[in-house]
Amino acid sequence: MKTKITFLLFFSLLMPISAQVTNSVVPKPVSAEVQNGSIVISSETKIWIELGEEMQTLGDLVASAINSRIKAKVFATAKMTKDIPKSLIKLKIESGFSTSEAYKIIMTPNTISLSAMSGNGLFYAIQSLLQLMPIETEGKTFSIQCINITDEPRFAWRGMHLDVCRHFFPIEFVKKYIDVMAMYKLNTFHWHLTEDQGWRIEIKKYPKLTQIGSIRKETMGDGKPYRGFYTQEQIKDVVEYARRKYINVVPEIEMPGHAQAALACYPELSCTGGPFEVGTVWGVINDVFCAGNDRTFEFLKDVLTEVMDLFPSQIIHIGGDECPKTRWKACEKCQTRIKVLGLKDEHELQSYFIQRVEKFVNSKGRKIIGWDEILEGGLAPNAAVMSWRGVEGGIAAAKAKHYAVMSPGTHCYFDHYQAQSGEPKAIGGFTNLEKVYSYEPIPEALNEEEAKYIMGAQANLWTEYIKTTEHAEYMLLPRMLALSEVVWSPKSSRNLNDFLERMKFQYSYLKKHNYNFRAPRDEIK
Numbered sequence: 001m002k003t004k005i006t007f008l009l010f011f012s013l014l015m016p017i018s019a020q021v022t023n024s025v026v027p028k029p030v031s032a033e034v035q036n037g038s039i040v041i042s043s044e045t046k047i048w049i050e051l052g053e054e055m056q057t058l059g060d061l062v063a064s065a066i067n068s069r070i071k072a073k074v075f076a077t078a079k080m081t082k083d084i085p086k087s088l089i090k091l092k093i094e095s096g097f098s099t100s101e102a103y104k105i106i107m108t109p110n111t112i113s114l115s116a117m118s119g120n121g122l123f124y125a126i127q128s129l130l131q132l133m134p135i136e137t138e139g140k141t142f143s144i145q146c147i148n149i150t151d152e153p154r155f156a157w158r159g160m161h162l163d164v165c166r167h168f169f170p171i172e173f174v175k176k177y178i179d180v181m182a183m184y185k186l187n188t189f190h191w192h193l194t195e196d197q198g199w200r201i202e203i204k205k206y207p208k209l210t211q212i213g214s215i216r217k218e219t220m221g222d223g224k225p226y227r228g229f230y231t232q233e234q235i236k237d238v239v240e241y242a243r244r245k246y247i248n249v250v251p252e253i254e255m256p257g258h259a260q261a262a263l264a265c266y267p268e269l270s271c272t273g274g275p276f277e278v279g280t281v282w283g284v285i286n287d288v289f290c291a292g293n294d295r296t297f298e299f300l301k302d303v304l305t306e307v308m309d310l311f312p313s314q315i316i317h318i319g320g321d322e323c324p325k326t327r328w329k330a331c332e333k334c335q336t337r338i339k340v341l342g343l344k345d346e347h348e349l350q351s352y353f354i355q356r357v358e359k360f361v362n363s364k365g366r367k368i369i370g371w372d373e374i375l376e377g378g379l380a381p382n383a384a385v386m387s388w389r390g391v392e393g394g395i396a397a398a399k400a401k402h403y404a405v406m407s408p409g410t411h412c413y414f415d416h417y418q419a420q421s422g423e424p425k426a427i428g429g430f431t432n433l434e435k436v437y438s439y440e441p442i443p444e445a446l447n448e449e450e451a452k453y454i455m456g457a458q459a460n461l462w463t464e465y466i467k468t469t470e471h472a473e474y475m476l477l478p479r480m481l482a483l484s485e486v487v488w489s490p491k492s493s494r495n496l497n498d499f500l501e502r503m504k505f506q507y508s509y510l511k512k513h514n515y516n517f518r519a520p521r522d523e524i525k
C-alpha cells in the first residue's frame with residue numbers, strides 16, 4: 001500500500017513536468033496552448049503541400065524528419081485525395097500574418113496544419129514542429145501532443161557572427177553553423193572575412209589578397225604557417241545555402257583598420273609604404289589603410305564591387321572598429337586631406353573615409369553597417385551602427401534616427417568564458433548562458449519612437465583562441481539558444497527557469513544533430 005501511494009505521489013509530481021515538457025520549443029513561441037489528445041505519425045501519414053518548388057522543399061523537410069524517425073517513406077505532395085487521411089500534415093500559404101516570418105500551427109488528433117504568409121514563415125513553423133517530435137523513436141509510429149502555436153519574431157535582425165580570419169573554418173562547417181542558426185530561427189549570418197591575420201575571400205581583381213594575404217607565417221610564435229580562403233564559387237554556394245534556410249549573409253570587409261593582411265599584399269595603400277607581413281599576433285595594429293591616398297578608395301571600390309556581386313545582402317559591413325590614428329597623424333597625404341577638407345582631426349578623417357565608402361555602396365543601392373567607432377567624427381548619413389563597446393553606440397545611433405544592431409561585449413561576445421573555472425582558454429570576460437538570456441536589446445535610455453531603430457541583436461564569435469570546429473560549437477552552444485529567445489520571443493515571456501527546463505530537450509536535440517556544446521554541469525547525463 002505504502003509503495004502504491006509513493007508510486008502515485010511520484011507520478012502526480014511528475015505530471016506537471018511532463019505537461020511542461022510537451023512544449024520545449026526554443027525560441028519560446030508567442031503563444032502555445034496544449035490541446036487534448038495527440039496525433040499519431042506513421043507510414044500512413046500524408047503531407048499535403050501547395051504546388052511549387054519552395055513548397056516541395058519545405059514538405060520534404062517534414063517528410064525526412066518523419067522518415068528518419070520511423071524508417072518510413074512518407075512524402076510531400078500537392079496531389080490531394082478526396083478522403084481525408086487519418087493522419088495529415090498540411091502546409092498552407094495564407095494571408096493575415098503580421099510579417100513573412102510569422103506562422104501558425106493548429107493540431108487535432110488527425111491533422112497538423114502549418115500556415116504562414118510565405119515559405120519563410122512555414123520554414124519556422126517546421127522548425128517548431130521538429131522540436132515537438134520525439135528525438136528518438138522505437139517502432140513504426142510516434143505521437144505528438146496536440147498544441148496550437150501562434151508565433152512571430154520580436155526583432156528583424158537576429159544575428160550570429162563568425163570570425164574566419166583568426167582561425168579559418170571550412171565551408172562544411174560554415175554550413176553546419178548556418179544549419180543551427182536556422183534551427184533556432186536566427187536570420188542574419190555576419191561573416192567576418194578580412195583581418196590583420198588573414199584575408200579569406202577571393203577577389204579576382206586583386207589575386208595577391210589570397211595568394212599572399214590568406215597565409216601567415218605563424219600564429220603567436222608557433223613557427224607553423226597557417227592559411228585558408230574561400231573561392232568565389234564557394235562563397236556563392238554558402239550564400240545560396242543560407243538563402244534556402246532564410247538566412248541573409250552579411251559580409252564584413254574591414255576598413256580602415258584591421259587591414260594588415262591586405263597591406264602585406266598592397267603596401268602602397270598604407271601611409272608608410274611598408275613592407276608588411278600578414279599579422280601573426282592578436283591585437284590592434286597601427287598600420288591601416290591610408291585615408292589620404294585615392295588609390296585606397298579605388299581598391300576598396302573594386303573589392304566592394306566584387307563583394308556586392310557575391311552577396312545580395314541589402315546591408316554590407318565595412319568594419320570601422322579599432323583604427324589607431326598614429327600613422328594618419330604622421331602621414332603627409334593624410335594631413336593634406338585633413339587640411340584641404342578643413343577637417344578638425346583624425347576622427348573626422350575616419351568619418352570622411354567611411355562616408356566616401358558609404359557613398360559608393362549607396363550608389364549600388366546598398367547600405368552600410370559598421371562597428372560603433374563609425375560614430376566618432378560624425379556618422380555617415382545612411383549608416384547603421386553595430387554597438388559592441390557597450391550599448392552607448394546603439395543609443396546614440398537610435399537617438400540620431402539611425403538603425404542599430406545591439407551586440408555589446410558584456411552579453412553578446414561568445415569568445416568569453418562560459419564559467420568561472422574549468423573552461424578552455426578564452427580571450428577573457430565572463431558571459432554564461434544565464435547572462436546571455438538576461439540581455440534586453442532595447443536600452444532603457446530610448447523612448448518608444450527611438451526604440452524602433454533597434455533592428456535587433458547578434459552575438460559574435462571571434463576566434464583568436466578557437467582553432468577547431470568542435471571548439472567553435474562549444475563556444476556557440478548553448479549560448480546561441482539563449483540569444484535566439486532574446487531576439488525572437490516577447491520580452492514579457494522571458495523566464496530563466498522555464499527556459500532552462502526547455503533546454504533539457506534542446507541538449508538532446510543538439511546532440512541528435514551532432515553538435516558539440518557545453519552541457520550544464522551536473523544536470524545532463
Ligand code: ACM
Nearest residue numbers: 321322371388462
Ligand atoms: C570588435 O570586437 N573589435 C568589434
Ligand code: ZN
Nearest residue numbers: 271290331334
Ligand atoms: Zn596616410
